[in-house]
Amino acid sequence: MVGGRLSGEAMVNIGIVGARGFTGGELFRLCLQHPDFRVTYVTSESQAGQPVAGAFPTLEAATDLRFASFDVADACQAADALFLALPDGEAMKIAPGLLEARKPLVDVSGDFRVRDRASYESWYKLEHQSPRLLDQAVYGLPELHPEVRQARLVANPGCYPTAAILAVAPLFRERLIEPDSLIIDAKSGVSGAGGRVGMREEFSFPAVNENFRAYGVVGHRHTAETEQELTRLAGTGAEPVQIQFTPHLLPITRGLMATCYARLLQPADAGTLLDRYREFYADAPFVQITPAPPEIKHVSGSNYCRVSLAVDPRTRRVIAMAVIDNLVKGAAGQAIQNMNLMLGLEETRGLLAPALYP
């Protein structure tokens, strides 16, 4: 490891800070499948001293690590590169110390996704503790941000924005739609609620099973990063994009779908648009363009994003749809994809396992 780049056959020692939640556990699982990664440091304030396998029985055969309480010196000693899987508002406190020690960092929280400090503080209702880092952080959607390869700090996208942005990026980049016509109707499995699931009645089995509901109907935090990225895609000179975004809770554990509606500027047929999508994503190994509407189960457990679209000639609208596993491409898998790139590894390293089906 020199300057964040991997040389020779060495394994990369990986730290996971805030490893008690679903994303932390998924990071651990995916690192086990990674031929170059070895988890050497995991933290949880509430579980400090306890074995990781106590919190994640599925990892029992795989590790005898114990959770540590986070300490920057320990972290730098134990890990070559780190994932931060803390709640919003926490990563910004510890990132500076780790970056000073020149550790590649991927933060899966929202702390560094929104480049504009005022916008962050308004959507997140939090004061930013490390505003200086906002400029350095790269938004880690590698399909659209090749500069991840040079990044020291990557802000891993939210699960909803990952699916939504991938679903409509070609439309914005090629200026095919009326920007302000975009409506994102999104649906996620329960694991998207992260650590909050355990103790809240609204996420108990009887409250979710055989049920479906919208939540955070106007004002969900993920709106901010989605608008930021779509504005960027629309290019200089374009007005800031304003979207409509509505998340819903699916009675499934994993998986997320975004159904996106926008008005085409010019009539176009689905076949032509699908071809443009294929071209746009020609170098994106995890984006699969499919002729039929994508299904969540076709990506569950995998890092793939499947995208399709239809066009309604009557209304001149395009309906673009994307599915991902919210814990993989929507969180831990994408974080590893980013880390691969930061470390000079093949983007797909350790991430090619297909979905579990059925």
Add this chain to the structure above:
Amino acid sequence: MVGGRLSGEAMVNIGIVGARGFTGGELFRLCLQHPDFRVTYVTSESQAGQPVAGAFPTLEAATDLRFASFDVADACQAADALFLALPDGEAMKIAPGLLEARKPLVDVSGDFRVRDRASYESWYKLEHQSPRLLDQAVYGLPELHPEVRQARLVANPGCYPTAAILAVAPLFRERLIEPDSLIIDAKSGVSGAGGRVGMREEFSFPAVNENFRAYGVVGHRHTAETEQELTRLAGTGAEPVQIQFTPHLLPITRGLMATCYARLLQPADAGTLLDRYREFYADAPFVQITPAPPEIKHVSGSNYCRVSLAVDPRTRRVIAMAVIDNLVKGAAGQAIQNMNLMLGLEETRGLLAPALYP
């Protein structure tokens, strides 16, 4: 029973034509709870001669009826009023004979929902066999069609249109939105697929469970009746409304939600709109306006439709949401509600059972 009206204490003898599917079974279940209805005639061509309880084990204690093969004379002899629960294209063949015998009819198929013959034939890819009846048929959304009380033939609405129209009717009637901005993103449980569920791999448990997908993305038949009704609500002089409608398959058995997006003509806040909704539905016993986003489980097994909305001041869009049980308010329950009105009974008769929860 004189002229289709109920007098005194007599029970109404009910016929269900095409009773083998989910809607037929649900009609039977709801009639059992109805103090004035008694099912006396049920047909199924494939099950003719077999006991109803063989097809619906849940009805074992309730009935020893057997399925008949449909015969108009038998039907008129055995039943005072009939529900037609046949596939699209079938009701139009037998309705004339039953109407001639002056039997009140509620058809739950799509045959009489679209008043314009050409439109019907274009959306349904079927030639209409009884075009003369299209004018007589009343679209059976009683909240919006008080003339159901005088009808002899009611076209029971589709499940998606029931939820979607109820969600946005006040917006159209009061001309609060840009009509062509309406997008309906709808999600339904599997029982909405009716009789087709049993033998198709796409509806097998492993294909649906932990999954979610869109289908019929452009061109679903329910578009036709929704546009017809919204155009009517918009009033004379208005352009024909064109909507965007996308159905999705939820991994649940019962229940349906429509999330509807439209651009407000003038800024308005949610509270004010909710008040207008409450006023609009003041006489509608099955429509419940709720401040929080409605949940499917709050209506499962019941004839209620719960409606709520939010407004995004940034985009000036209203997001209106409605949930129903697709087999009750979306099919059998609404059919009984219509029949109650046709027979001069209280609209809510036999239909007030609350949802099964949890």
Add this chain to the structure above:
Amino acid sequence: MVGGRLSGEAMVNIGIVGARGFTGGELFRLCLQHPDFRVTYVTSESQAGQPVAGAFPTLEAATDLRFASFDVADACQAADALFLALPDGEAMKIAPGLLEARKPLVDVSGDFRVRDRASYESWYKLEHQSPRLLDQAVYGLPELHPEVRQARLVANPGCYPTAAILAVAPLFRERLIEPDSLIIDAKSGVSGAGGRVGMREEFSFPAVNENFRAYGVVGHRHTAETEQELTRLAGTGAEPVQIQFTPHLLPITRGLMATCYARLLQPADAGTLLDRYREFYADAPFVQITPAPPEIKHVSGSNYCRVSLAVDPRTRRVIAMAVIDNLVKGAAGQAIQNMNLMLGLEETRGLLAPALYP
């Protein structure tokens, strides 16, 4: 109402003490369907003063009652008959006062199910506060306890015992099996966990969905009442029956199945045994003997118990199976069935709604 008996057309005013949990809500729902019952008093200490419909949105159209804090004078004033739906250990404290006021009581907790005080205290790890009432209480499995009709205090059976005892009662009563060979492998939906569901991670959606596990493998409280009743069925002179009982958690909301294994004393074929079951339950309107293995969904939402059996001639074992809805026949429905009998009403009054299917 004279002496707990219903006369004429009067409605019975019903009180539900401890109405915040799933059983309380289900009692309310079923009372709404009961032609003679009217809920007039509901209590919840944590929700006192709040509207019932706040806790149960499904009841919004049905009631504007508010939860009271329990008070014996208020209760006696407001209600003719009461259901106690409190946690184990609570009903025993308030039952004496209500009985003094000559109010018919059905307690759905475990407090009065075990006649032997020492046994109760050993299984429940609680000191009994009203041991004097243990003799008066009738075990409310009406199919086996006709004396419910004369009871003032009925101990409503647990959900598991209801299914298990009904599955094997004829075998014990007719002494067809080796009593100590009985093994009950039982599986229940999550609502069986009652009020504890909301706040415990083990009942969160991701912890239950696509999962299955045993719990309370040896020593579940329901063992005590099951053994008591089977011993009684075996008749005087028989040894106390000792059973093996293992509950499991099904990833469903409602429903329960007991699979029961016992060694036959003499070879017998399934057909003969099924006939004896039919005879045994000839007067039990809610017990349905079916030739095929029963399915939970055939009883969900209903008060029916479906029972079937098979015989393995190789091993001379009988496998008896029963399914119920744990919240209806396993709790609230059976409580109403008992109350009907206590009040001199038809046993089936208000309880004949078939299962919701599909």
Add this chain to the structure above:
Amino acid sequence: MVGGRLSGEAMVNIGIVGARGFTGGELFRLCLQHPDFRVTYVTSESQAGQPVAGAFPTLEAATDLRFASFDVADACQAADALFLALPDGEAMKIAPGLLEARKPLVDVSGDFRVRDRASYESWYKLEHQSPRLLDQAVYGLPELHPEVRQARLVANPGCYPTAAILAVAPLFRERLIEPDSLIIDAKSGVSGAGGRVGMREEFSFPAVNENFRAYGVVGHRHTAETEQELTRLAGTGAEPVQIQFTPHLLPITRGLMATCYARLLQPADAGTLLDRYREFYADAPFVQITPAPPEIKHVSGSNYCRVSLAVDPRTRRVIAMAVIDNLVKGAAGQAIQNMNLMLGLEETRGLLAPALYP
């Protein structure tokens, strides 16, 4: 590849005969994760000529293979080792030709599991076409059959027997229980029904979801191999073991649990027995002994089998429980584990991925 053993760095070319079903797809998925395996030949009579990714969209990025129609010469040309994933009765027809060509074979059907021809024919209602091979075939439960390493033909166990035998093997080997007291109450997810799922109403979503039922209550085929193996474990001189086995259908896609009841010959406590289990399985990398009752979700997607037990001192019964993923340790994963051993590879090669959780 010399004599079925792997030498040096070469990849093993793998054939999957009958690859259209769930097990075939799972074999493909697991081979993709195997560092030494490369699928080069897949057959399906119904899909011959079609791309594999058409049948398994999840494999789209991983393969452009097409299904062939089975031909022994092609198979021997294309593959070094083969898995047979055909329905019962088919593998016995093609195994001889492949064995003649000295190809290591793992058959996942029931054709070679039962060594006694008469017993096979009686349980399977089929005439055996290759009875001569019954002696050669090794029952592929590697934890109990080390001779798999020398086998040319392995009969991969059924899913239920895998879990049940692993749950009780130490009890039989060490003669701790009354052999004929064994009752296996087993529960499986729907994917266990294999190719039959797609087109049968009983496996449609509405028929399985929120439901639970027993099936094949007496006489399920898996009884035969379970009894055979337990008799073998009990040792020479022991009577043939006769078990009670009841399978049930869980409303989940993957996963299986066996709850096993047996009477101990001598009192023993759970701790002591768990220690004996740990010793018994000390060299079995996929068997995990857990103090708490095992959960299906802790093994879903993995090749692990988790086993626990409890003892009821009152009844002197042991309750042993095991969970597996029916498609992995219960089918495809175990098949690869066997193939690893036959090829002289590390038993765990390609199989250490932990369960997907949550």
